[in-house]
Amino acid sequence: MRVLSLLSGADLGGAEIHVEHIVKSVPAQHLVVVLADGPMVERYTDAGADIEILPTPGKIPLQSVPELERIVARFEPDILHSHQTKATLLAAMLATPCRRIITIHGSHRQFAMTSSVPAAWYKWADMWSARKAEAVIAVCEADRRELIASGFSAQRTVTIPNGVPDPGFVDPPDHDGAVEILWAGRFSPEKSPGTMLDIARMVHSHPNLLRIRMIGDGPCRPALVGATIPKFLLEPPVKSLREALASAAIVLNTSVSEGASLVLLEALAAGRAIVATSAGGNPEVIGGAGLIVPVELPDADRAAHFASAVKRYLEDPVFRAETGLRARARYRERFRLETMADALLKLYGMRKG
Secondary structure, eight states: OEEEEEESOOSSSHHHHHHHHHHHHSOSEEEEEESSOOTHHHHHHHHTOEEEEOOOOSSOOGGGHHHHHHHHHHHOOSEEEEESHHHHHHHHHOOSOOOEEEEEOSOGGGHHHHOSSOHHHHHHHHHHHHTTOSEEEESSHHHHHHHHHHTOOTTTEEEOOOOBOOOSOOSOOOBTTBEEEEEEEEOSGGGOHHHHHHHHHHHTTOTTEEEEEEEEESTTHHHHTTOOOTTEEEEOOOSOSHHHHHHOSEEEEOOSSOSSOHHHHHHHHHTOEEEEEOOTTHHHHHTTSSEEEOTTSOHHHHHHHHHHHHHHHHHOHHHHHHHHHHHHHHHHHHOBHHHHHHHHHHHHTSSOO
16 A cells, blocks of 8 residues: 655644654555655654655645646555645645545644634635545544534544554652653644743642643744743753653643644553643543643633642642553553554555444
């Protein structure tokens, strides 16, 4: 089987890392085509994929159609699987017959907070592209419901939860009784990184807290630089969260808009205690394996609820450990890489379901 994965870029983002997981877990000959260079290109190569970089400026990728036609004719994919709006538009413009699959990573409401381009444009572009697709994949049921309500075909829109690799560790480290907290992700409005500062101000003096680490980058980072909060560390993005998750006992997700967070999936896999908002797919990702804060609360109240949940974990190590074990069990039940790969193979028609 030959799978061509088409992406708008190669940054260290959730969609890009998801494609790396597909390359590693789906047995096939993989070609990854990206419309902009980035750090993930090397990782795709390391995972065993061939790479084509097809620079495509602007929102409408019309000028790249002839070159992608040549790439498709040369590679002859069984599946053309596109991710992100510009890549999906480009795939839909091809005249060459091939089976097209689209994954929409997060709902269109997220774009309203992160881009100068109206969210309605992304929604229109994905809906137009979906007419040429055999199937549209949502990464969580919350996104599938929203896509169908927006006009996507209920018959052709399916949910395939993301999977993540098993990190091979469960027990949090012993920092002489003190606990490390982790927040990781893109510093952008929908992730609400400023809420993490408010939480840090409320919990930093707790005697059981070792430190709080915020890892990532994005447009909101300058507003966080210079925050002088004891035990609070602002760190640049990393290639892998493995070391950070190995050191932390508690993981927070403050998003006000979310699909299926890869950081939360990795936290489940690591068996970490989680506090997350009720945004998007967070509740169905966590299930009963963590604490949920209502996203509709005003900012100050939401931060206070987070701080209360964090203090509960800090003050009750038994509860914290039990929650981590439930997280690990939920990962093994629903979010293993092999589970995702099996679902994709069935959709690709390479495995009977």
